[in-house]
Amino acid sequence: MTDLALPARLRRPAFRPGIALASVVLVGAVAACLAAPLLWPLDESAVDLARIRLAPSWEHLAGTDDLGRDVAHRSLYGLRVSLLVGAVAAVVAAVVGGLVGTVAATCGGRVDRALMRVVDTIAALPHLLLGIFIVAMLRPSLGAVVLSIGLTHWLSTARIVRAELLSLRTRPFVDAAVAGGASRARVLTRHLLPHVLPRLALATTLMVPHAVWHETALSFLGLGLPPHLASLGNMINDGQRSLLTGAWWASLVPGLLLVAVTLALAALAGRWRDRLDPRVRAELHL
Amino acid sequence: MTGALVAHQITVRYDRQRVLDRVDLRIAAGETVGLRGPSGSGKSTLARVLALLRAPDSGHVTLDGQRLPGVRHRLPAAVRTRVAILFQSPRAATDPRLSLADVIAEPLRATGTPRERARARASELADLVGLTPDLLARRPHAVSDGQLQRACLARALVHRPAYLLCDEATAMLDASTQAHLAAVVTDYQRRHGAGVLLVTHDASLMARWATRVVELPAGGRPTD
Structure with a gap:
């Protein structure tokens, strides 16, 4: 019945190799991104035409691209930019979506219907197209890409938050709080939002890999960051031209890095959701 | 009509289904009213109306002679806290x-x-x-x-509510816990003169505890 009655060894969370691997990948990637400018500075505009399309070797672990730039070196900087864009855009989407969902659920009635129709209308448009439109309006830059992703990806978050709040407010424990004299604000901040925040945090975390992919797609289409700046999307875009000349490594390494980091983020986000839910914690004896 | 929590001509519908039809119920200070009826007869709905958590489709509730203008947050906390409710499932209620x-x-x-x-x-x-x-x-x-x-x-x-509504509150409990909770409520009622509504299917508990029993037929009107 109670986890407190279990011996300490049984209360320890079980070792999960997948989670351990995801942690190592993510911590390693973030540490490398943070340390890169100190240990291995990159001149974004430097080219070396004597070393173009060199295959992977000890000197160039992931080879060089068609301008003679080290692919591993640039991938590290590309990941740095992509993670930054992904994280900030996911936070923008979470804040906008969280606010819209909360206002819709708590106000109800006409406000709810109006906001949900706005969500439906925006959702009916292809978000990549909408993102391209926003970038085109603002000119390609880091801020434009962040806004383009953040302002097109809050819809699912708004729906999640609204649905969670609507479901929660019919629960008897909320009735008990109302009967106990809690104000609307107290019910919202003490009993509703704390239950929604783990899901909002999870949605945000899962949004990071999606936003990284979106940034990559925009850069791949030539609408993301300026072409000379290293981002995973720019590199994959540049690398696809090298594929025709047999230089497969120019796209492969940034592509694999993107897949590895996004899978690690998704795995850790799922694990985090489990740890935040008291009932799941009890079942897992955490 | 002071010192009582009273439901006047309460009608409640869920979609087209009428679960309560012009129901009157009075819980005077100090008395224990037993409410029984078949499943689906609207006992819990009536308890929620009396707990000021659900607005009836028609009818109204008076608290110590004062007609209440609404439910939930339309009422000040000082009014809401005069009526307490104990739900059937403590797990859902916490x-x-x-x-x-x-x-x-x-x-x-x-x-x-x-x-x-x-x-x-x-x-x-x-x-x-x-x-x-x-x-x-x-x-x-x-x-x-x-x-x-x-x-x-x-x-x-x-x-320290003036009225306590127990909606099948002991249904999921063992006999000793049931007896202990009943004793605590009875003692509280004696010391504070509180009115208690006891919704239960347990005939023996009803017979021991309630001072008056009201039958609520399915979709009908209660009879003493």
Whole structure:
């Protein structure tokens, strides 16, 4: 019945190799991104035409691209930019979506219907197209890409938050709080939002890999960051031209890095959701 | 008509289904009214209407002679806290994030009582309902239904309500816990002159505890 009655060894969370691997990948990637400018500075505009399309070797672990730039070196900087864009855009989407969902659920009635129709209308448009439109309006830059992703990806978050709040407010424990004299604000901040925040945090975390992919797609289409700046999307875009000349490594390494980091983020986000839910914690004896 | 919680001509529908049809019910201060009826007859709905949690489609509720203009947050906290309700499932009725001590103290904290005073009152009530200090630190998933319902009873009594509505509150409990909770409620009623509504299918509990029994037929009107 109670986890407190279990011996300490049984209360320890079980070792999960997948989670351990995801942690190592993510911590390693973030540490490398943070340390890169100190240990291995990159001149974004430097080219070396004597070393173009060199295959992977000890000197160039992931080879060089068609301008003679080290692919591993640039991938590290590309990941740095992509993670930054992904994280900030996911936070923008979470804040906008969280606010819209909360206002819709708590106000109800006409406000709810109006906001949900706005969500439906925006959702009916292809978000990549909408993102391209926003970038085109603002000119390609880091801020434009962040806004383009953040302002097109809050819809699912708004729906999640609204649905969670609507479901929660019919629960008897909320009735008990109302009967106990809690104000609307107290019910919202003490009993509703704390239950929604783990899901909002999870949605945000899962949004990071999606936003990284979106940034990559925009850069791949030539609408993301300026072409000379290293981002995973720019590199994959540049690398696809090298594929025709047999230089497969120019796209492969940034592509694999993107897949590895996004899978690690998704795995850790799922694990985090489990740890935040008291009932799941009890079942897992955490 | 003072000193009573009264439902006047209450009608409630769920979509097209009418579950309560012009129902009158009076719970006077100090009396224990038993409410029984078949499943689906609207007993819990009537309890929620009386607990000021659900607005009826027609009819109204008076509290100590005052007609109440609405339900939930349309009423000031001082009015809402005069009526307490104990739900059938304590697990659904407690916030899974809060410790039992916080569950009990929450209504006081919500109405502005300082933390230390709220804790002291929660501790006093926990002692009254038979919860030991080690249980108070636990969260709902780490205690039994009986222990949790004790915490819910303590929470219900924390504002010293004038009316206590027990909606199948002992249905999920063992006999000894049931007896203990009944004793706590009876003692509270004697000391504070509170009116109690007892919704239960348990005929023996009803016979022992209720001073008056009201039958609620399916979709019909109650009879004494």
